[in-house]
Amino acid sequence: MEDKKKLPLEGLRVIDASTVLAGPMLATYLGDFGAEVIKVEHPAGDPLRNAGSHKDGESLEWKLVSRNKKPITLNFSTPKGQELFHQLAETADIVITNFRPQTLAKWNITYESLAKNNPGLILVKVSGFGEDGPYKERPGFGTLAEAMSGFAQVNGFPDRGPVLPSFALADYATAMMGAYATMVAVYERDHSEDGKGQSIDLPIYEALMGMLGNQVMEYDQLGVIPGRKGNRTGWTAPRNLYETQDGKWLAISGTSPAIVERIFKAIGREELLADPKFATNQARLQHADELEAIIADWMKQFPQEEILERFIRFEATIAPVYNVKEIMEDPHFIHRNNIVEVPDAHFGKVKMLNAAPKLSRTPGEIRHAGLELGSSNEAVYEELGLTPAEIEELRNGGII
Template sequence: MSGFAAITGEPDGPPTLPPFGLADSIAALATAYAVMTALAGRDRTGRGQVVDMAIIEPILTVLGPQPLWYDQLGYLQERTGNRSRNNAPRNTYRTSDGHWVAVSTSAQSVAERVMRLVGRPELIDEPWFAAGTTRAEHTEELDEAVGNWIARHTREDAVSAFEKAEAAIAPIHDVRDVMEDPQYRALDSVTEVDDPELGPLRMQNVLFRLSETPGAIRWAGRPHGADTEEILGELGLSAAQVAALRSEGAL
């Protein structure tokens, strides 16, 4: 409903859904921000308030200015796959060792460095190369130049060469790559948590790092009923009452 699926996928293919709860996740983050905003307002006014959010709204917001484009220009964004109507080359390319990398040249200087790197500097002198939108009209030619070069190199060599040329590139990770990536390791983005049932396990860490009040994961998920007695005690039930409930099979 947000319009995400309508613009995701190849031009001649069907709309593509995300393979995970994308709208749910964005809504959770946005709602947490809304709650913090309401709490800050309470600190100033002394009054609480209702936070009203629909799951379709945050993902619609992060999709960008599509409503504005349609309202003012009648422009309808279509599916372009990994390509862009605003710049080129921009796509995913397969390396000689069977991996994939993503390249984007949103800046003119980056586009020029990429062409020099892949051995096609003559394209820089073409009149249409001077702007991203006109480069996008020649996507096939630019994709062929970049794709052929990357296809002759391993992922490691391609990434290294692009980084040395100060051209934007990124390996397309699956979860195996994520678990071994040195940047994720340095950030502790995937951290180890001791679980009483499963033992040590690795999972995503707290989303951000705070210098004065850093967060931490206390448990991966409590066993069923682990906190029942404590919660019932907070509700005023005595230990004898809790024991009686257990003997009756209510707990």
């Protein structure tokens, strides 16, 4: 029998003291690759347990976001709860919070207090607007970041108003940037002479703002304020979604001259390469309406499957617009094990997206879905030296 491979972040302890999504997903990404993640919740439970779709009274969102974690309960607003949290932080490499600065200060949860007996600690502070500046005390969620970062302004169609994403884009962007920043800090700590940690100021708006391309330089140098372009970009043409004869949709993108040549050949319009209106990318952008109409008219003459086969034969870039059912049935995704079935305390097993990206020697792994409230209380608090009787007393007193 083959020995179980060691996960790359085994030995790293993370205290996830954040709520809802951005901070918790940051911890989730670390947990997928082997970090021990202790999920700290108020005794009433994280609001995420009441969010999203439910089955038999159980939040499916919780099961996804809290996978691979050890849930414990703790009331920060009490002196005893703060004392226990500091003891827990002494055992950790990383602590993640997402409360406003004034709230953390009220609870005596600061980098200085947490690192006093654990100088190697890395504290990640997720917030709406950051640790300083005129907005620092404002409550902030991903929706606000999606508005203020410039995303909503450029998302949608020119003849309509700004559009927010239908999923938690800013939170997931923050989680990914936060996981990256956390591992940068871990690397720096482990390779520094003094082994000291540091705090990470991670406002949600900065994470999403950094993903919106070159809008700052374009405004600075050209005075351009980007507008809504629908399914197009200001980079390349053609780039759009096209409806097929059978009412399905396809996406194509002509990101390089060679790909554009293949697209024109695939639609039987190779002569467009010699047309000055379509010979270069800048020319195609200037005549995008005409070019998109040519491609759209051609797409409407054939069913999706026939178009896919033709584009693949010409090695032109194309992809179908999928719904989740089609995602789960796609042979490529199945072959790559992109969706896995994992153990779940309530439903036996549930399917979710697998850990990504894939590391060749030490890939990530989803060991279980999100667990019951406080299900790791005994194990974690006994490790801190508490007896079963003391744990029960804390529970009765509303501390845990």
